[in-house]
Amino acid sequence: MYTQAMDLAPKEEQRHVRSLEEVELMRRFDAKIDAGDYVEPKDWMPEHYRKTLVRQISQHAHSEVVGMLPEGNWVTRAPTLKRKTILLAKIQDEAGHGLYLYSAAETLGTSRDEMQAALHSGKAKYSSIFNYPTLTWADMGVIGWLVDGAAIMNQVPLTRCSYAPYARAMVRICREESFHQRQGFDALNVMMREGTPEQRAMVQDATNRWWWPSLMMFGPPDAESVHGTQNMRWGIKRISNDDLRQKFIDATAEQAKVLGVTLPDPELKWNEARGHHDFGPIDWAEFWRVVGGDGPCNKERLAARVKAYDDGAWVRDAALAYARKQATRQEAA
Numbered sequence: 532m533y534t535q536a537m538d539l540a541p542k543e544e545q546r547h548v549r550s551l552e553e554v555e556l557m558r559r560f561d562a563k564i565d566a567g568d569y570v571e572p573k574d575w576m577p578e579h580y581r582k583t584l585v586r587q588i589s590q591h592a593h594s595e596v597v598g599m600l601p602e603g604n605w606v607t608r609a610p611t612l613k614r615k616t617i618l619l620a621k622i623q624d625e626a627g628h629g630l631y632l633y634s635a636a637e638t639l640g641t642s643r644d645e646m647q648a649a650l651h652s653g654k655a656k657y658s659s660i661f662n663y664p665t666l667t668w669a670d671m672g673v674i675g676w677l678v679d680g681a682a683i684m685n686q687v688p689l690t691r692c693s694y695a696p697y698a699r700a701m702v703r704i705c706r707e708e709s710f711h712q713r714q715g716f717d718a719l720n721v722m723m724r725e726g727t728p729e730q731r732a733m734v735q736d737a738t739n740r741w742w743w744p745s746l747m748m749f750g751p752p753d754a755e756s757v758h759g760t761q762n763m764r765w766g767i768k769r770i771s772n773d774d775l776r777q778k779f780i781d782a783t784a785e786q787a788k789v790l791g792v793t794l795p796d797p798e799l800k801w802n803e804a805r806g807h808h809d810f811g812p813i814d815w816a817e818f819w820r821v822v823g824g825d826g827p828c829n830k831e832r833l834a835a836r837v838k839a840y841d842d843g844a845w846v847r848d849a850a851l852a853y854a855r856k857q858a859t860r861q862e863a864a
């Protein structure tokens with residue numbers, strides 16, 4: 532009998548002839564996953580599981596760090612001191628999330644330098660959503676409400692991911708994301724209730740621009756998801772792309788009513804029989820274009836990250852020189 536992992540590993544791994552010892556290790560690994568146990572860095576794991584996690588966790592880390600850029604655009608133009616302080620704190624949180632996630636990925640044996648080199652060369656992906664521009668202040672609220680809202684929906688199940696360091700990082704990240712979502716909703720609510728007609732129109736316009744890209748954050752439809760089945764089998768993903776997207780739409784449709792904005796989908800409607808909202812078609816051609824590097828801001832985002840890395844070279848050099856000096860002093864003592 533074949534194990535799931537054997538069925539679904541890439542071709543080169545399937546051709547690999549396993550020793551009896553390896554077959555036994557694989558059997559124990561599958562049993563551990565089936566029992567809902569967590570995998571720690573020192574535990575044996577199939578190479579494909581390790582690679583999948585490095586791919587997903589590093590993409591997630593890159594998303595957090597690149598995700599600081601669209602918001603950074605508004606730090607100097609926040610309308611009040613209170614909103615500026617909140618925005619700064621949120622952006623700092625995203626940097627922290629990137630750090631926890633790079634650290635979690637490093638436990639799998641890939642260095643941060645390797646992960647960053649993959650990002651800077653355009654080889655590694657980051658979330659499609661951060662390739663859209665932030666045109667008005669209302670975009671800051673809508674990013675909190677919709678983008679962080681979608682992120683939480685996707686990330687809460689990751690707190691139960693089978694790889695323990697990722698699951699642990701996600702617990703703290705989700706707590707912080709929850710504040711991010713609420714501050715976004717609050718900023719929009721103030722504009723909708725106490726704002727001018729122009730401010731309300733600005734909120735509606737931002738909602739129109741971010742709604743469809745937010746739905747794309749959950750990834751391609753299940754039928755086209757390359758990694759979905761294997762990730763669910765391994766307990767990396769607990770809920771499929773389409774199911775998470777549906778949960779997000781159901782929750783957000785109600786929040787939009789409270790806010791008083793219209794979601795830009797004429798087909799959005801509660802379906803009593805399904806117990807869910809029906810919604811219109813998503814433009815998957817646009818999604819793949821953006822993921823493939825041809826979104827409105829892809830080039831700008833990557834250039835900003837490469838510049839930040841290059842500008843920070845002296846800090847890394849200084850930190851290394853200091854660490855070497857400390858080590859030499861300790862050896863001499």
Ligand code: BYC
Pocket residue numbers: 586587590591592594595596597598599625656657658659660678679682685686747748749750751755756757758759762768772822
């Ligand atoms: N954008 O087989 P699939 C945040 C790729 S940041 C780009 O379904 P999987 C925040 C996918 O990687 C939140 N690429 O993949 C920060 C794969 O390509 P590769 C970021 C996408 O892994 C600052 C291919 O399409 N969250 O919260 O099973 C401010 C086929 O997809 C996208 C995470 O990263 C996309 N949207 O599922 C505010 C969560 N979707 O790798 C907020 C962790 C798919 O074969 N990640 N692709 O070349 C995940 O949960 C999963 O990786 C995904 C995709 C649901 C994204």
